[in-house]
Amino acid sequence: MGALLLLTACADTATMSKARDERAGFATVAGISRQATGAEAAWLQTPAERQAHAQRVRAIVQGKTISAEQAVQVALLNNPGLQASYADLGMSAADLWETALGPVPSVGISVSGLVSGDVTRSVEGTVASSILDAVTKKSRTRAADLEFRQAQLAAAGETLALAHETRRTWIEAVGAFEAAGLVGRAQGAADAASELAAQLGETGALSRADQAREHVFTAELAAEQAEARLEAQLAKEKLVRLLGLWGTDTDFYVPDSLPALPGSVPNRSNIERMALENRVDLAAGRLELEAVAARYRLTGQTRMLSDAEVTGGVEIEREDGENERSPVLDVAFSIPIYDTSGLISRRGKLEYLRSANNLAQSAINARSEARSAYSAVTGKHQIALHWRDQVLPLRREIDEQALLSYNGMLTSTFELLNDAREGLESQLSAAEAKRDYWLAEADATAAIWGGASDNGEDE
Known part of the structure; x- marks a missing residue:
């Protein structure tokens, strides 16, 4: 007692x-x-x-x-x-x-x-x-x-x-x-052109085939607008659930x-090191390894399993005729390997080695995901800037010249509407490129801290 x-x-x-x-x-x-x-x-x-x-x-x-x-x-x-x-x-x-x-x-x-x-x-x-x-x-x-x-x-x-x-x-x-807003604005111009075509058809100035060409553009835009609105509604509903x-x-x-594109992307040349230091999944993997060692009472650390050695250097990026230098220090993600020679249970040794190698693979994956995320951010930013600064200004100039030619009766309504359709496609592509950049920014944060979803990894 x-x-x-x-x-x-x-x-x-x-x-x-x-x-x-x-x-x-x-x-x-x-x-x-x-x-x-x-x-x-x-x-x-x-x-x-x-x-x-x-x-x-x-x-x-x-x-x-x-x-x-x-x-x-x-x-x-x-x-x-x-x-x-x-x-x-x-x-x-x-x-x-x-x-x-x-x-x-x-x-x-x-x-x-x-x-x-x-x-x-x-x-x-x-x-x-x-x-x-x-x-x-x-x-x-x-x-x-x-x-x-x-x-x-x-x-x-x-x-x-x-x-x-x-x-x-x-x-x-x-x-x-x-x-959906971009398609809606184009829809207004198409409706006006379709109405004009109907009036010209009544006077005999426009054939039935030409009228059909006018109306089909309006009908196609209406379908695109409905689809864009539905996609927006479903996207918001998913947000409601979250x-x-x-x-x-x-x-x-x-x-x-x-939001508008930033002038430049944040410098994340050390994104691999940030991922190794901050990823919660890697921290959890280290705890799992420690738990296995404690479970089988492994002692006497003998060597380290590392996915890479420590390297140093400088990274040089050239943009707009100027060189930007960033120091690079690559820190290895080391994993302790304990002496298992005296371990009676073979299962314990194999379980520990399995956990150690799984953690090493996770560290390699984290490095690759971090590099991919950084490449995606910089690449998507350059693509979006190209659409914004190169393609769209040229499209606006084409639209202005097309309107002047139309007002001077040098071109037909069909040519004006065709230019309008191509201009809409460029605007939609530019908006999509901007969206892809912001998605890449979100994925870069997830690559540093963990918590990336399957959707983000797939894209």
Whole structure:
């Protein structure tokens, strides 16, 4: 009995204090979210908190035109799926708390005969079990703590993934509305030309074939406008789902056009290093490796498995006749390999090597994704600038000259409308190029911090 009472004092009070908080571990999630997205994450656990945040969300969106930053903020405050993922963090904290608390002493006595006083050995069994739990409590607490830290990174990954998908969806929705607006403006000119063709046909100045050519352009534009409006509506509806909105809260707007292109893209020549330092999936992989080592008590680190060596140099980019030099320092992502020669369990050795090589592959993938994201940003920016600064000015000049020729009766209405159609296609292509640039910017952030969705990777 004295031994059982002694076990009650074996609880790890420091770990218990960390784990029993209602929002244990969420400060890490909120910090990563704030640093990566600039938005505040919230873990809502009471009706009062939910009501307060619902009012805050309603003040942001109802009847308002929201920006990409506001959309991300609303999603992190209001998405029920994200709140469900935070529950996994809470359950991991509860597991850590129970493990740190230690075994709960219990006594079981069974009397088989009152006369002889024969007592079974169940008391001894209970004590032995409790002592065994106490002896292994330190290792089990460490394992539970590693799992708790992994749960924090998993919750942060879910937060970043939602923020990334929300930003991409906002960009796609605004881009769809911008395309619909461009088609709508062309539709007005086509309707006027179609009406003129009908009037000329009544006077006999225009044949039926020529009238049909006028009307078919208008009809085609009407179909394109309907399709563009539908695409914009569906894109906004997807955004509504990510924001967790319903009812009157869905009465919000997005801008009619995406922001203008920046003059230059941010210099991210060190994007590989930033990814290796900040990716939550790589941090989680390191914790998994540490957990495997602790599970099999691997000690005596012998060497490091690295995906690359440290290199230094300078990167020179030439743009507009000027050279821009950026120092380059490539930091290797090192993975410890422990001495497994004395390990009895072959399974433990193989499990550790599997985790180590999976982590090495993840680091290689992260580097490649970071380089691809940077190439996409710079490439999409140059393409969008080409459409804006080269193609569209030429199209405007063509339209102006075509209108002068038409007013001087040097060209026909058909030629004017054909130039208008080609001009619309150029405007739509320029808008699409601008949209692709902003999507690439969102993907670059995800490549640095993690949380990239499948849509972003595919494109």
